[in-house]
Amino acid sequence: MCDTCGCGESEAPLIRKPGEDKHNHVHTHTHNHGDQKHSHPHSHYHHHDNPHDQHDHNDHAHEHHKADHNHTHRKEILLEQDILHKNNLLAERNRGFFDAKNIFAINLVSSPGSGKTTLLEKTIKKLGKEIPLFIIEGDQQTMNDANRINKAGAPVVQVNTGSGCHLDANMIYLAIKKLEPADNSVLFIENVGNLICPSMFDLGESKRVVIISVTEGEDKPIKYPTMFETSDLCIINKTDLLQYVDFNIARTREHALMINHHLEFLEISAKTGEGMDTWYDWVKSNNP
Amino acid sequence: MHELSIAINIIEIAEEEVHKANAKEVNEIEIEIGVLSGVIVEALEFALETAIKNTVLEQSIVRITKISAKARCTNCGMEFEIDDYFSPCPKCKHLFSDIIDGKQLIIKKMIIS
Numbered sequence: 341m342c343d344t345c346g347c348g349e350s351e352a353p354l355i356r357k358p359g360e361d362k363h364n365h366v367h368t369h370t371h372n373h374g375d376q377k378h379s380h381p382h383s384h385y386h387h388h389d390n391p392h393d394q395h396d397h398n399d400h401a402h403e404h405h406k407a408d409h410n411h412t413h414r415k416e417i418l419l420e421q422d423i424l425h426k427n428n429l430l431a432e433r434n435r436g437f438f439d440a441k442n443i444f445a446i447n448l449v450s451s452p453g454s455g456k457t458t459l460l461e462k463t464i465k466k467l468g469k470e471i472p473l474f475i476i477e478g479d480q481q482t483m484n485d486a487n488r489i490n491k492a493g494a495p496v497v498q499v500n501t502g503s504g505c506h507l508d509a510n511m512i513y514l515a516i517k518k519l520e521p522a523d524n525s526v527l528f529i530e531n532v533g534n535l536i537c538p539s540m541f542d543l544g545e546s547k548r549v550v551i552i553s554v555t556e557g558e559d560k561p562i563k564y565p566t567m568f569e570t571s572d573l574c575i576i577n578k579t580d581l582l583q584y585v586d587f588n589i590a591r592t593r594e595h596a597l598m599i600n601h602h603l604e605f606l607e608i609s610a611k612t613g614e615g616m617d618t619w620y621d622w623v624k625s626n627n628p
Numbered sequence: 629m630h631e632l633s634i635a636i637n638i639i640e641i642a643e644e645e646v647h648k649a650n651a652k653e654v655n656e657i658e659i660e661i662g663v664l665s666g667v668i669v670e671a672l673e674f675a676l677e678t679a680i681k682n683t684v685l686e687q688s689i690v691r692i693t694k695i696s697a698k699a700r701c702t703n704c705g706m707e708f709e710i711d712d713y714f715s716p717c718p719k720c721k722h723l724f725s726d727i728i729d730g731k732q733l734i735i736k737k738m739i740i741s
Contacts, residue, residue, distance in 0.1 A: 414655055414741045417645055423637045423659075423733045505630060537630040540666045565713040566666045569727075598714040601702065601724035 430509035434544025452533030697730020
């Protein structure tokens with residue numbers, strides 16, 4: 341079963357570098373966690389203290405002393421297990437890899453069209469001169485964003501999620517194997533443009549950055565609170581368009597702070613470059 | 629849409645447990661969903677309905693309990709129940725609070741045979 345979104349059951353994410361065509365990509369196996377026979381480096385978490393041999397003796401009388409015979413009776417398993425534990429474990433594993441290599445991983449989330457890729461293009465051209473930058477691009481389809489990033493001059497891997505609506509920790513695990521980010525670098529993960537689903541999936545990032553543009557409504561933070569609640573920084577982009585749209589930055593900040601009072605803000609225009617220095621400073625000062 | 633993904637995670641955990649115990653199927657499963665978990669219970673129920681076909685959960689009773697959310701006011705420390713992210717403190721009307729409960733997404737227990 342597909343661990344990504346469930347929508348395309350046998351559809352594995354497609355992970356490619358620019359220039360690679362569909363037919364010679366490294367095949368990522370489809371995960372079938374139901375068969376229990378595969379061996380791949382997922383860490384599985386087992387509750388060994390589960391009362392596996394605890395039975396409910398109330399509804400029938402029977403004899404048994406060993407727990408390993410064929411069970412035909414009911415038994416209760418106390419799990420207390422997080423439904424997303426597999427993703428969370430893999431995310432922690434990614435986080436450990438980033439820590440060990442001193443990689444600053446940033447997960448960029450937003451609705452489609454808020455300017456994530458333009459922000460990255462500009463960042464690569466400016467900040468890329470000082471710090472090695474690596475990019476993972478997440479989109480449902482196409483190599484378009486990876487090609488733009490490649491042109492801007494940073495090593496990039498594109499993850500096409502197929503029918504999936506978000507990146508998950510396993511996709512990042514596969515993507516970093518292919519991307520091979522250098523020690524002491526900054527890794528930008530451009531998530532699938534979607535303000536809902538990516539908020540639930542930890543990728544192992546150090547910081548989550550949510551981007552909204554002034555062409556979107558100022559009530560975005562209260563309409564899509566989970567994303568703002570889980571982010572560390574909110575970038576308000578396309579400030580060059582403020583004079584043409586009805587967008588009150590102060591009110592947006594107020595809305596966002598009601599959701600998450602730890603949230604920091606930057607106002608920028610990736611297109612004109614206005615405020616971009618504050619973004620470069622933020623990346624540098626948060627880089628461990 | 630991610631509710632289907634959550635449903636599939638539930639099925640995978642169930643399959644694993646059934647396999648480990650050398651059992652055949654799940655008779656009952658209890659799930660707890662916090663109201664601020666990001667999962668809509670109705671959407672999850674809908675997703676599960678389809679996703680459990682031909683799995684160990686196909687015949688199972690699925691019990692989903694909604695867990696209400698709690699916040700602590702950053703100003704006066706009052707703990708209060710919330711159902712969204714932006715309820716002001718009922719005591720001091722302060723707007724900022726920290727969420728202390730209601731984000732869980734847990735399989736509590738299963739009965740298998």
